[in-house]
Amino acid sequence: MDTLGPEQRRRRWLILAVVAAAYVLSFFQRFAPAGIAQDLAAAFQTSAASLGVLAATYFYVYTIMQVPTGILADTLGPRRILALGGIVGGLGSFLFGFAPSLDVALVGRTLIGLGVSVTFIAMLKLIAVWFEERRFATIVGICMLVGNLGSVLAGAPLSALAQATGWRGVFLGVGGLSMTLGVLCWLLVRDRPASLVAGGIEAPRVDRTVVLNGLRTVLKNRATWPAALLNTGMCGAFFTFAGLWATPYLMQVHGLSRNVAASHLSLWFGGFAVGCFFVGTLSDRLGRRKPVLLVTSHLLVLIFLVFLSCIKMPLAVSYALFALTGLTTAGMSLSWACAKEVNPPLLSGMSTSVTNMGSFLAAALLQPTVGWVMDLSWQGEMLGGTRFYDVASWRAGLLVVTLCAALGALCSWWIHETRCRNIWQAS
Known part of the structure; x- marks a missing residue:
């Protein structure tokens, strides 16, 4: 942004640092139940x-917001x-940290979701306003890489x-950190550079009719749905399994210690963080979206089939x-990117939001569904004050997740190849 002076240039990096820290925390809160699933079940x-x-x-x-x-x-x-x-x-x-019962913990977890649901969109807005357009994608990619460190911290x-x-102490500390970051956002973050304010450039106002019409345009566009459903399948399986069930699965099926099981989860999150940075680069260099999606979505199904088999393997x-x-x-x-590139450029935010909703909705529905399916075949065995599920129960639960991943792989065949550019045309 050429109109920014040296002080404003320094300030935008300070703003980005504070918001990126909040983004790390949102990722941590998203996957934290996986690292302490056994503690929660016992408590x-x-x-x-x-x-x-x-x-x-x-x-x-998160889905609603x-x-x-x-x-x-x-x-x-x-x-x-x-x-x-x-x-x-x-x-x-x-x-959540003080919760004496499951009902109180549910209220706490709901407030956590409400609080962190605003971070990503607010961060995108600030990057768009404070940085040059040509640097937008690069900075967003870096922020996503940094944010995924929160998921790594939620593992081992x-x-x-x-x-x-104790898990309660951890969440009390995280609560203090969250409120501190909220105060820092109020003190340090500014919606727009001072040069724009001084120049009399008004902040954009939202015409709700335009918003609704834009949403209708995205939803009516058939090319939006393959990308949205692929996201639902792949990311929904990821959030469902890694977000809660992976650690107890490794402990109960494969007999791993809690620390070793959690370190597996950190490797998954770390691979995801690095992968998000490089997958986009690979796609851009190939000038193709669909081949990369076909390979990754089908490979994910194969991996979940390995999990489903419950086969023993060397560490x-x-x-x-x-x-x-x-x-x-x-x-x-x-x-x-696929959803954005088949919709009007002015609706890029709307198209990505619609695409993103599927994954969170899938996790919201499937996390309890997997548990319900496992409970149906539970044999009444307890271990360490928590329910112990046999291999048959885990296979029943994992089948639900595998089918979700298979939905993503199936929809990858209907993805419109955009060749990494916007192909939308008004009818």
Whole structure:
């Protein structure tokens, strides 16, 4: 942005650093139940289905807030919604940490989801306003790479810290961090550079009729749906399994210790973080979207079939498989580009939001569904104060996740090849 002076250039990096930290925290909160699933089951004496509902409340709220957050970012401004989101998320984390019962924990988890749901869209808005357009994609990619560090922290580091200090203490600390970041957003973040304010350039206002018409355009466009359903399948399977069930699966089916199981999860998240950065680059260099999506989506199904088999494997092989799973899952990040490139350029935010909703909705529905299916075949065995599920129960639950991944692979065949450019044409 050529109109920015040296002080404003420095300020935009400070703003980005604070918002990126909030983004890291949102990723951590998304996947935290996976690292402490056994603790939660023991603390609340809950069934797999109830544990799934507890983890899924985050995704229910996140799904509902996708489109409204874009409107709030344009009306209230990123600064206000980030500050408010940090406070709400912090209060939710405190409530979750102190929760004496499952019902109270559900309220806390809902508030967490509500608080962090605004972070990504607000971050995109700030990048668009404070940085040059030619640098937008690069900076967003870097922020996504950094944000995924939160999911890595939700694996082995969270598990180790929870064992050392107790899971409740972890969430109380995270609540304090969330509120601190909310205050910092209020103090340091500005919706627009001072040069734009001084120049009399008004902040854009949202015409709600335009918003509704834009949403209708995206939803009526048949080319939107293959990308949206691919995202639903691939990312939904990722959020469902990695977001809750992977650690107890490795412990109960493969007999791994909690720390080793959690380290597998960190490898998955780390592979996903690196993969998100490189998959887009590979696609851009090839000048193709569809071949990359075909390969990654089908490979993900094959990996879930391995999980479904519950076959025993050497530790080195299982580590490598989880790292590969992360790299493969990252293919779903191209679904946003595919949706954006088949819709009007002015509706890029709307098209990516619609595409994104499927994955969160799938996780919201499937996390408790997997638990419910496993509970149906539970034999009444307990271990360490929590329910122990045999291989047959895990296979029943994993079949649900595998079918979700298969939906993504199937829809990859209907993806419109855009050759990495916008191909939308008004009818």
